[in-house]
Amino acid sequence: MPELASPQPVIHALQVAPRQVLRGHEILQSSGEAMAQLGKRPLVVGGDRTLQQLTPLLRQLGQTHPLNLDFASYSPDCSENSLAQLHQSVKQHQADVILGVGGGKAMDTAKLLAHQCQLPVVTLPTSGATCAAWTALSNIYSDEGAFQYDVPLSHCPELLILDYSLIQTAPQRTLVAGIGDAIAKWYEASVSSGNSAETLIIAAVQQARVLRDILFQKSPLALQNPGGEDWCAVVDATVLLAGVIGGLGGANCRTVAAHAVHNGLTHIRAAHHALHGEKVAYGILVQLRLEEMVQENQLALTARQQLLKFYQAIGLPQTLEDLGLGEVTLAQLRHSAEMACHPQSDIHRLPFPVTPEQLMAAMVSTTLLPDLSRETAETAVKVVSGKGGSREN
Numbered sequence: 001m002p003e004l005a006s007p008q009p010v011i012h013a014l015q016v017a018p019r020q021v022l023r024g025h026e027i028l029q030s031s032g033e034a035m036a037q038l039g040k041r042p043l044v045v046g047g048d049r050t051l052q053q054l055t056p057l058l059r060q061l062g063q064t065h066p067l068n069l070d071f072a073s074y075s076p077d078c079s080e081n082s083l084a085q086l087h088q089s090v091k092q093h094q095a096d097v098i099l100g101v102g103g104g105k106a107m108d109t110a111k112l113l114a115h116q117c118q119l120p121v122v123t124l125p126t127s128g129a130t131c132a133a134w135t136a137l138s139n140i141y142s143d144e145g146a147f148q149y150d151v152p153l154s155h156c157p158e159l160l161i162l163d164y165s166l167i168q169t170a171p172q173r174t175l176v177a178g179i180g181d182a183i184a185k186w187y188e189a190s191v192s193s194g195n196s197a198e199t200l201i202i203a204a205v206q207q208a209r210v211l212r213d214i215l216f217q218k219s220p221l222a223l224q225n226p227g228g229e230d231w232c233a234v235v236d237a238t239v240l241l242a243g244v245i246g247g248l249g250g251a252n253c254r255t256v257a258a259h260a261v262h263n264g265l266t267h268i269r270a271a272h273h274a275l276h277g278e279k280v281a282y283g284i285l286v287q288l289r290l291e292e293m294v295q296e297n298q299l300a301l302t303a304r305q306q307l308l309k310f311y312q313a314i315g316l317p318q319t320l321e322d323l324g325l326g327e328v329t330l331a332q333l334r335h336s337a338e339m340a341c342h343p344q345s346d347i348h349r350l351p352f353p354v355t356p357e358q359l360m361a362a363m364v365s366t367t368l369l370p371d372l373s374r375e376t377a378e379t380a381v382k383v384v385s386g387k388g389g390s391r392e393n
């Protein structure tokens with residue numbers, strides 16, 4: 001009788017939080033000591049513009065602490081090619097710590113580079129647009145910016161520096177996008193994990209609800225007073241609490257259709273100027289539309305109406321037009337829907353099957369009013385099936 005191979009042990013390692021978080025106004029200037037404890041030869045990884053902006057400040061830090069800094073751009077994207085080049089930069093500089101500065105893609109690149117080179121990583125987010133400075137996960141894109149796959153990392157960053165003064169210099173739009181990305185946690189986690197009996201997953205889903213409520217309450221005031229108390233609370237919510245939920249809930253309670261729609265949209269070139277959180281925010285509306293259309297879920301309709309008001313108040317996109325995709329062709333829309341529905345897509349964590357046709361119908365009806373729902377939904381189905389009013393070139 002052939003010997004049975006012993007089953008591989010399943011390891012459920014938790015990566016809940018960074019080892020240390022420093023936060024405050026102008027906290028970067030006082031973080032040299034913490035950074036120097038991790039390494040003396042940081043390779044600073046960021047986008048071209050961020051590097052230009054931050055080099056003087058970081059060089060100053062290098063003068064008061066034993067830090068020998070070098071700088072490397074991740075341009076054109078957080079892609080396999082960029083990472084291969086950055087490996088050379090690590091070698092040339094003999095870097096012993098990676099410092100990621102910038103938005104989500106800079107964080108993702110720095111974290112993955114550090115993971116591959118087995119070096120510690122420090123994250124310094126320059127906007128409140130994502131929780132990438134916190135999490136043990138990196139997304140990989142093509143050089144052209146199309147989403148490829150994500151990579152779970154062995155741990156969260158060693159040090160996260162949350163400098164409110166720095167984040168305040170970012171365009172307001174980035175924090176609005178961060179609100180969209182963070183609020184998605186509730187709509188996605190409650191669907192994928194709302195029935196879980198696992199203690200930490202229950203905790204994560206409840207934290208996602210708390211996060212949503214904080215954002216509902218504080219975002220409009222926060223955006224009127226950048227740098228103020230509410231504004232800092234919203235930044236904490238988008239950069240830190242959103243990360244806590246990812247850490248507690250792990251892969252099981254991360255993303256469902258909202259992020260799958262985002263991933264699909266990254267395959268349309270015209271969508272590249274829209275920020276991650278903007279596409280995700282739109283994706284939440286699409287997810288709720290699917291729940292309404294397929295399950296006749298009235299709670300989803302109520303939630304969508306509530307979100308439409310909130311989006312209106314803070315300036316998040318509600319439609320393809322708002323995302324700058326008013327001229328998208330039917331073929332492009334179909335391609336993006338097919339990418340969002342591929343077999344490994346998180347869209348299949350919805351409790352019902354979804355076809356690209358259903359997804360397209362949801363994508364063009366995110367602002368549909370209840371009293372018109374039947375008539376307009378039928379029009380939408382006709383449009384996507386090419387039977388009427390097609391926008392295909």
Ligand SMILES: [Zn+2]
Pocket residue numbers: 130181259276280
């Ligand atoms: Zn996201």
